[in-house]
Amino acid sequence: GTIATGIGFTQLAELTASIDIPCMTAKIYLKYNTIVGADIKSSAWDEMRLAGMEEKRLALELGDIDEDGIPMCPVIADGQWSKRNYKTKYDALSGAVSNEINNIV
Incomplete structure (x- = not known):
């Protein structure tokens, strides 16, 4: 969940204290956070690899290849952010970016 x-850990400790539930130690939290984080990273890489293989297959099926026979796969990247104001200036900035990348080698 964290x-x-x-x-x-600090936010977890505050949350569990607020509902009167004992919290694990920082050492135990770090141990399990490291284990779970590694599993999440591995799973994400596996999913990205499978998605890449699917994109390659689709590009080949459609004949969307360059002059060297390399499959062309459209990639769209975007992001959003907000500057936090921490209850002082109340001037939070936000933004968004979206860009289509046509060629990645």
């Missing part, structure tokens, strides 16, 4: 929500 990895998915982006909180760390």
Whole structure:
């Protein structure tokens, strides 16, 4: 839960204290966070590899290849962010970027 929500040990300790539940030690948290983090990374890489293989297959089926026979796969990247104001200036900035990349070698 802490990895998915982006909180760390301190926030977990505060949360469990607020509902009167004992929290694990920082050492145990770090141990399991490392194990689970490695599993998440491995799973993500596996999924990205499978997605890449599927994109390659689809490009080949459609004949979407370059002059060297390399499959061409469209890639779209985007991102969003917000500057936090921490209850002081109330001037949070936000932004978004979206870009289509046509050639990656």
